[in-house]
Amino acid sequence: MRWVRILVATLCAFAPARYAMAQTLDDLAYETVEPSRIKLGESAILRVTSFGRIKDVTLPIIPGLVFEPLGRSQGFDFVNGATLPATFFSIRITPQFAGVFTIPGLTPSSRPVGLEVVKGDEPNPYTWHSQQPTPAPVPTGTLPKGVQLQAGGAAFVHLAIPARPIYVGESVPVEIDVGLRAGIVTAVNGLPTLKGSDFTFNNLSKQPERRQESIDGGTFILLSWHSALAAVKPGEFELSAEAPLTVKMSTLSAADRAIASRLAYPLLQSMYSGVAPKDMTIESSPLQLKVLPLPMEGQPENFSGAVGNFRVSSEVSPASVAAGEPLTLRLHISGAGNFDRVDSTMFDHLDHWKTYPAKSSFTPSDAVGNEGEKVFEQPLIAAQPGEQSIPGLEFAYFNPNTRQYEHAQTPAIKVTVAPALASGLSLSGAPATGSALGLRPDHRVPQNSASELRPLYFRPSFLIIPTTLALLLAGSWFAVRANAARANSKGARKVLAQLDAAARAGDSSAFFTAARNALLQRFAAQWRMPADQITVADLRARLGATGEDLERLFAIADETRYSDHQSGGADFQRWISLIRGQLSSERK
């Protein structure tokens, strides 16, 4: 009884202090997902516990997960042994496909949690099924050599790499094992990563292998990821792996834990056992890896950087074609190594065949793409009929097992090439209908070529020509017009001078004859008709009242021409005035 009184007195003394500590955690919130591993088709419950004044949470948007709020409730939660008022949000999570998901913190202070969704046919040890047989006992295992537990004994990371030296460019498999103590590690917050800047890592498996083992008396979930590693330069390097986790950690001090361990009653123990989730990253022990340079001695000229152990084979289809028709040469390269350095340079020596760019495809046979088969498809066209031979293809690579360069060669392949068809060539992939016209045959040797596909009239250099031509012709048109005007003016002055001279001499015949001829030439040019076809009717129709005067002038001209009639000087001046007016008038 004495101990009980001491205990009660101690609790009473510590309670106010602990309550004050809890008040400082007003913003504290955490979330849990239960169960953290479910089958596709099942649902998990995300529970957000907030000790602050958060009224609601915003549901995240994660592809593959459907969130459905179930409700909000008030209650109490135990923190560090203190009972604090809390708000609980319950959210149902229904996955749409399998995978490892990270659900972000829904409150500012809560941490992300992980959810693993497995396919329906995989066993789920966390789901209780009354009709299933009792699960097999967990096998007993040991920690890998050189590996120590971290996070207070809750987890470990182990990196497995080849113990032998590797060569530059060589692709070697690596394995990352993460051990998680069941019930302590609440989430894996992402894929593990390798630390090392002098390496390339490829194809880290998205879905880890999973198994359970009993290690050091505790149940551990072992997750194994696989990847391929390649070194980019020679030397000795350190390599390690790390993984982000969320672990339930005790927040009690050593003294508090000692007190808690002495509490006899489970209720009091639970009140006194402060546990909170904590994000952390655990790292494996660094490993030394020696990277050797590729030997320069004996390196083939056609070596493209492929390192590994490969086998090659080839085939061609169809085995007989018509000249001009394509056939496909397939080169199969299988084995293990850095397939990304296996290229199509071996097709460069098909000199007697017309080739097009080869296509390639890679089919891995392991999870990381270190083993598999790469197939190159090379279209070939034979120009000449007859028995043709496709030469053997040689592939050079460095074998790290034998530590020397090796050659893999395919045998030559015989192909029968028939004479070219005149017409009716069928299009590959086209529907083989009997009424199909097929392709018309090739043309003979091209005769003409152009430097540009753009038609002439769309080229700026060509447009200079019609522009220049149009300008030249327009200039000519105006020049001809000006010349005609000048010629008319000069001719008019000449005619008027003749008329003046005839008038002064009193020569009526010369005067009217010159006037008649000048006017007829003027009207012929103006009306665009021959001068000898201009009639009196034309004068009346085109000139009106003036035409009557001119008709009289023409009549006097005829009269003086045939009867030698002489007119007075006053008449000459009037006629000269009339003629000057006609010769100087603008063309209509």
Next chain:
Amino acid sequence: MRTAKIPMVIAVIALWAGQVLAQPTQPTQLSPSPSPSPSPSPSPSPPTYSADGLYNLANAYARAGKPGLAVLSYERAALLAPADPDINANLAYVRASAHVPMKPLSRFARLVGTTSPAAAAWLGILGIALVGIGLVASRAAPRFLWIPRGGVLLGIALIALAASNAMLLWPHMHEAVILVDQAPARVSPAPMADTAFALREAESVTMTAEYEDFILIRTGGGLTGWVSRASLGAVVPSD
């Protein structure tokens, strides 16, 4: 008459100089190049095109099961020789085999298309010369006016023929052919943008704008979207 000879001499000189300047003769292309478009690698000589060479190249692509490249080469060959029956027949056949609809040509288009663009261009030049010379001659020499008037009418007809040919080919200047099957047309010029619709290989589209590695295209049905530059080939390569 002396004034009428001057523009004729000028026109003849201009035609001769234009032919020399605008159509330099290139070496004959003996075999089709494996790459229909100018190679990205530096080339010492500019690419040359011939209708027959492009036609043979298109045939090779068609036989190799590459309808996109085949249609592109046929379209380019048709630019140089639009009246070639083999080109048009094989183009129609490859398009039909690739299940790409082909718009039927109007009678006017067929009529105008019988003249090659090069011939139409020079006929247009001849038309301009005839119109100009006819006008100048009719002003300079009023006699026999039916001759210059007939020349003017013939010139106008030739200019109309060249203009119609140019109008017919103008859409091809911005035309492109899809080179990969199910090429995504995206709503914006970004690789991660949503796909609006997919384009069939060998389908012809009109290029309306470009932004970095994407080209805004419009299909014959009026759909628009951004397509990766690598997924299509312009019928008339840009300089």
